[in-house]
Amino acid sequence: MFERGFKTWCEKYAVDARSELNLKSSDPLDPRKLAANLKIRVWTPDQVPGLSAESLQILLRNDGKSPSCWSAVTLVVGTRIVVVLNSSHSKGRQSSDLMHELSHRIRGHETHDMEASPAGIMLLSAYDKKQEEEADWLSGCLLLPREALVWIKGNHIDPNEAAQIFGVSKRMLDYRMAMTGVNRQYA
Ligand SMILES: [Zn+2]
16 A cells, blocks of 8 residues: 555664664654654644634634544644644653654645635645555654564563553554564564
């Protein structure tokens, strides 16, 4: 379903992103540090300038999501790219939502129907299915690259503890272990 070489590219990107931050290939990667390195700001909804909570909700409703269950959105504010995270969600959820939004930017996904709000803020949304699949795969890979999975298995780290260390859900860990074949390798 992905372009040839996409998964390999993701693994390499996950390793390169770590080395730029002086991390080992198997180290956890904090999405906020990656965002800072990519010069992408991370805001809570109340930090969006010139935008009332009400307007933000309208903006978010245009995204096809109900305001109470939205996760993260990417905004263009002047020349800056800002990811707004729903701060009412758990830390783990915010991490994976942020990594997902960063992945769209890393892949240079373009969006359609961009419209500036009266405050001059543009919302990047309405990605197509292929772009969503790419962002999902890349974000999982950034959080848990193959070398991290091998490190977890090789050191017999308890899965729940490993999920904590890498700031991901147990479900995400299980998914990555299965999809990369690391599970089979250590079975
Ligand atoms: Zn997305």
